[in-house]
Amino acid sequence: MSARTRLVILLATVAVLAAVAVGSVLHAADRAARRDRLQAGGPRVTSGQVALTAAGSARQPRLVFRNMAWGPHRDELASVPSADPSGPRTASTVHCLRFYSAAGTGICLQAVHGAVSDTYQAVVLDSSLREQRRYPLDGIPTRARVSPSGHLVAWTVFVSGDSYGVGQFSTHTSILDTRTGTLQSTLEDYQVVKDGHAYRNADVNFWGVTFADDSRFYATLATGGKTYLVQGDVTARTLTTLRENVECPSLSPDGTRLAFKKRVPGLSVDAPWRLYVIDLRTMGEMPLAENRSVDDQAVWLDDRTLAYALPGDFGTDMWTVPADGTGSPRQLIEAAMAPVVVG
C-alpha cells in the first residue's frame, strides 16, 4: 500500500467516523431538548407555592417530590394532594436530584452546572423552600434523610476512584446539625464496632442513614464484600453492627420497624434486591408483596404503607406496597422520585 493510499483510507474513515460521532451528539442534544418541552399526555404542571408544612398553602396532606415529567419544570420539587396523586402538579423553582423533608426542614441535593462538568451541592431548605445553608459535595448524590425533629440531616454521595477500566467506587456519608452548622463530613471517622470488636478497614463504605431521633440512627456498612445494618450514635460517634445483608434501611414513623432492601440469594445478578421489613423488637424479617427488584431507600408514607421508586418511562415512577407483607404493589405517581408526605 502506498503512502498516498494509506492517507486516503485514513481521511475517508476519519470522515465517516467524525460524521457518526457528530451525528450521535446532535441526536442526543435534540433528545435532551425534547425533554425540556411538554410531553403530550403527561401530567399538568404549573408554577406555584410548594411548602414543607401544612401551615403553608397546603390545607390538606400533600406529597412533595422531584418532578420528572418532561417540560420546563422537570427536576423541580413539586407537590400534589395526597388524595389525588395523579392530579395537576404544583412546581417550585427549586431543582433537586435527591430530596427529603421532616418537621419543616428540607434537604435538597442538586447539580450545579459548571464550565466543564457538573458539580453537586447539598442545600438545607426551610419550610418555604428558602435556602438556609449550602455545602459542596464530592460526588454524585444518592441518598438524603432528615431526623424526625428536623434538626439533623444526612446525605450520601458516590465517589469514583481512578483506576483504569473497572473503577473503584466508594460512598461518603455526611451528617449535619442544622442548628449549629456542625458537619460530620464522613462516617468513616466514626469508631466501628463489628461483632463486638473494634473494626477498621480501608474498604469500609457507609450509606443510607435513617434517623431514630437527634442522636440515634441506622445505616448500611459495607466491608469485605458484605453489607451490615449498623446502629449509629451521633454524639458518641460510634457505629455498631446489628445484622448482615441489610441495605438502605428506613425507620417506620413509630420507630418499631425498618424497611430495607435485601440481596436475596439465587436471584438474577441484574436484579438482586427485594424489599423486606424487620421488626426491631423480635429482629424477625418479612418479605413484602413487591416481586420486582427495588434499588431504593423506601419511604414510609404512614405506619402501614411504604413508597419506593422503580424505573419508568421518565426515569422513575413511585409505587406503594403495604408494610405488613400483604396486598400487592400499586403505582402511586408517575414520573416522580423522592416523595415525602407533608401536613
Place this chain on the structure above:
Amino acid sequence: MSRAGGRTVPRAIPRTVLILGTVSLITDISSEMVTAVLPLYLVAELGLSPLGFGVLDGIYNGVSALVRLVGGHLADRGRRHRTTAAVGYGLSALCKPALLAVHSVPLIGAVLAVDRTGKGLRTAPRDAMISLASPPDMQARSFGVHRAMDTAGALLGPVTAFFVLRTAAGGFDAVFTVSFCVATMGVLVLLLFAPGRILEPAAPTSSGSARVAPVSAAPASAVSLRAAFGLLRRPELRRLTLCALLLGLATVSDSFVYLLLQRRLGISVRWFPLLPLGTAGAFLLLAVPLGQAADRFGRWRVFLSGHLGLLAAYGMLLTPAHGTVLPVGGLPVAVLPVAVLVLHGAFYAATDGVLMASAAGSVPAELRSSGLALVQTGQASARFVCSLLFGAAWTAWGAHTALAVATVALATCAATSAVLRPLRAVEPAR
C-alpha cells in the same frame, strides 16, 4: 539528543514510536472518556448502585496477568506484534458499543473486563515494537515519549466526555458512540501506519534501526512458551525481574496513596478527583526527560531513584498533618500534597517505561514481547499482592502503621535491589 563526536546532535524519535504513541494517545482519549462518565452514567442515568463493582477486580487481576503473557507470546510467534496489538485495541473498541446494549452492573462489569483483556493483550506487543524500533542507546527515551503521549490522551479523555455531555445533557449514548469512533481511529492508525514487522534482527534496514539490540542467534523456531519462560535462566533478566518483583511488593496502589493523602493531610474531599490528575501531570512532564536521563546515566540508576522518590513520598505522608500549609504570597499553598503528587508522578516517569527499556536490553529480539510481558506480569502481580497485604495491614493496625510498614519494606527492597544491581552487564552503550 545525544552526544556524538563531541557535539550535540538532535536525533529523531523513531517513526514507529511516534505512531504507537499516537495510537495510545487516541485510545486513551477513548477509554478515559468512558471511565470519566461511568459513575455518573450508573448512578444518574441507570439509577444503579455501583457498589460491589470492585468485587470483579481481585479475580480479574489473575486473568489479566495470564492474558498479558498470552499476548506477549502470540506476538512473538511469527513476529505478529502489530496483529496481536490490533486485536487488543480492536477488542477494547468493540466494548464501547457493547456498553450501549447492557444496562446492569454485572454486565457492565463484564464489558469492562473484556475491555481490560484487550489492554492486557496489546501492552507487551506494543512495548516490544517500541523497543525493537529504537536504537539501544535511545530505548528509555522512546518509552518516555510513548508514555507521555499515552498520559496526554488520558488527560484529554475526560475533557472530551464532559464536552459531549455539555452539548447533550444525559447524552451517555453519544459519549459511548464518540468513544467508539475515537477507538476505531486508533486501530486504523495502527494498522495503516505501524510496520507489520519491525525488522529482521539480522537484516539492516534504513533509518538506523539495524543497530537494534544484542540479539542471540536463536532461530525463529525457538519461539515457544518454554523459550519464553526459559528467558528467566538469563541472569540479568532473572535479577531484573526479581528486583521488579521485590519493589512491586512495596509499591502501594494509587488508590491507597490518594486515600492516605486525603485522610492524613486533611485535603478536602472535594479535591479528591483532582489527585490522580496531579500524578498524571507530573508523569506527562517528566516521562521524556527522565527517559533521556536513563539512557544517559543508566536505566537501573534512574529506576532505583524513582523508587527513592516514592520512598520520599511515603515519608511525607507519614509526617504529622500540621505544617502542610505554607503562606505563599498571601495564599495558603498545600505544599505537601503537591510534593507527594509530583514525587508520585516522577516515580512513574522514572520506572514505568524505564523498566521496559531495561528489560529490552536483556531479551533477544525474537522473544522481546514475551520477555517484556514476563517482567510486566511479575511487577503487576507483586503490586496486586502488595495491595492485598496493605489492605490487611490497614485493617489490623490502621492506616498510619500500615504505611510505616510499607515504608520500611520499600526501603529494604530498594537496598536489596541496589545490592543485586541486575544491570551491571548491560548498562547502555554510550
